[in-house]
Amino acid sequence: MSEHTANHATSRTFLLVWIGLVALTMIEVWLAYIRLDLRLMLILLLGLSVCKAGMIMSFFMHLKYEKFSLTLLLVPALVVCICLMAIFFPDGIRALQMRN
Amino acid sequence: MGSKKLGMWLFIISDALTFTALLMAYSYSRISNPNWPTPFPIYPAVVFSTTMTIVLLGSSLTMVMGVAAAHRNDRSAAVKWILATMAGGAIFCALHIYEWMHLIHEEHVTLFSNPWGVPLFGATFFGITGLHMTHVSLGVLYLGVIAFAFGRGKFSAEDVEVSGLYWHFVDLVWMFVFPMIYLMSVKY
Numbered sequence: 001m002s003e004h005t006a007n008h009a010t011s012r013t014f015l016l017v018w019i020g021l022v023a024l025t026m027i028e029v030w031l032a033y034i035r036l037d038l039r040l041m042l043i044l045l046l047g048l049s050v051c052k053a054g055m056i057m058s059f060f061m062h063l064k065y066e067k068f069s070l071t072l073l074l075v076p077a078l079v080v081c082i083c084l085m086a087i088f089f090p091d092g093i094r095a096l097q098m099r100n
Numbered sequence: 101m102g103s104k105k106l107g108m109w110l111f112i113i114s115d116a117l118t119f120t121a122l123l124m125a126y127s128y129s130r131i132s133n134p135n136w137p138t139p140f141p142i143y144p145a146v147v148f149s150t151t152m153t154i155v156l157l158g159s160s161l162t163m164v165m166g167v168a169a170a171h172r173n174d175r176s177a178a179v180k181w182i183l184a185t186m187a188g189g190a191i192f193c194a195l196h197i198y199e200w201m202h203l204i205h206e207e208h209v210t211l212f213s214n215p216w217g218v219p220l221f222g223a224t225f226f227g228i229t230g231l232h233m234t235h236v237s238l239g240v241l242y243l244g245v246i247a248f249a250f251g252r253g254k255f256s257a258e259d260v261e262v263s264g265l266y267w268h269f270v271d272l273v274w275m276f277v278f279p280m281i282y283l284m285s286v287k288y
Contacts, residue, residue: 011165018161022154025278029150032283033142045279052275060164060268062261066101070109078113085124092131099132 009059017059024048108262112269119273123280126224137216138285149282152195159188160271163264170260175251178260182247189240196233232277235270
């Protein structure tokens with residue numbers, strides 16, 4: 001399996017992915033620099049960060065070259081748990097309204 | 101797939117949820133406090149943290165090269181790449197500690213107070229970046245053990261790959277911490 005994974009991605013692929021990650025980081029910094037509306041910026045930043053996380057997991061962590069069942073084991077569980085935590089946000093807004 | 105790799109993946113998922121919980125608590129606090137401090141100017145703070153991000157990303161690239169060399173059974177090259185990764189991690193920690201010292205001594209930010217307003221700011225900032233820095237520091241030690249043993253012909257390429265998974269995860273977490281803590285708190 002280990003030999004199998006190493007055969008798929010070359011150093012060139014990794015370098016390209018790395019350049020992509022640095023470029024996305026620079027776009028994020030640029031977004032902060034041009035002073036967008038905070039809500040719009042949060043959405044854009046999180047979107048870019050999820051893309052970066054996907055690139056790191058797929059290529060650097062070799063998930064793309066493993067059996068697909070590993071992705072199915074890991075990613076949906078993580079996404080569901082993260083979404084469940086969002087249940088606290090309405091309460092955050094309620095706390096804000098009580099403060100005002 | 102080996103049990104070590106699966107074990108590391110499961111650990112990573114659970115650790116990702118630890119960081120998610122912290123970032124969610126930070127987001128909750130920020131939503132419910134309208135005057136949350138935004139103390140980081142583009143220069144020097146954001147430029148500084150961007151440099152840290154690039155250093156950490158660079159160390160991920162060297163780690164990938166190290167894992168590839170380990171799979172080719174090129175032990176000396178793998179050790180050199182891992183040492184380069186450790187250097188990246190150490191530079192990241194050094195820069196981060198420098199930033200912390202600046203915030204603590206010159207801006208007078210503590211866990212429970214700061215000159216800008218909502219006292220929780222310090223707890224969330226030091227809590228999240230501190231847990232991340234702990235991961236980076238432990239990662240440097242972990243990679244040191246792996247490099248030492250792999251160079252002596254003891255561990256297998258899979259062990260290097262598993263340590264690489266951990267290192268990339270630490271990098272991945274920073275990809276969320278950096279925008280949420282720094283870029284969302286720019287002082288204009």
